Amino acid sequence: MANARRGEIEAVIDGRAQVLCLTLGALAELETAFAVDNLAALAQRFATGELAARDLIRVIGAGLRGGGASVSDDEVAAMQFDGGVAGCAQMVGALLAITFGTAERVPADP
Numbered sequence: 001m002a003n004a005r006r007g008e009i010e011a012v013i014d015g016r017a018q019v020l021c022l023t024l025g026a027l028a029e030l031e032t033a034f035a036v037d038n039l040a041a042l043a044q045r046f047a048t049g050e051l052a053a054r055d056l057i058r059v060i061g062a063g064l065r066g067g068g069a070s071v072s073d074d075e076v077a078a079m080q081f082d083g084g085v086a087g088c089a090q091m092v093g094a095l096l097a098i099t100f101g102t103a104e105r106v107p108a109d110p
Helices: 024-033 039-047 053-066 073-077 084-099
Strands: 008-013 016-021
């Protein structure tokens, strides 16, 4: 089960519920993949909303690995997503939103 306080989301991939999380390691992986120098540049890159299919694969792969799965990007490319490509894009949007603070999070306990 995903924990929004930790920046996790849950998505159905290949018919199974999976937890995705962009940990610091996953974000560093994406900085390298997108050839940017820092998190601000990475966030700006994603803010354009112009993501290619290979970008979705990279983000999902990093998110799955951050969530504890041992998968390669090639394996991600062969996966099936609830809702098809549109569902895949929505999942990536939700993961980026919770990671970069644009999604509503569960309030911290007082």
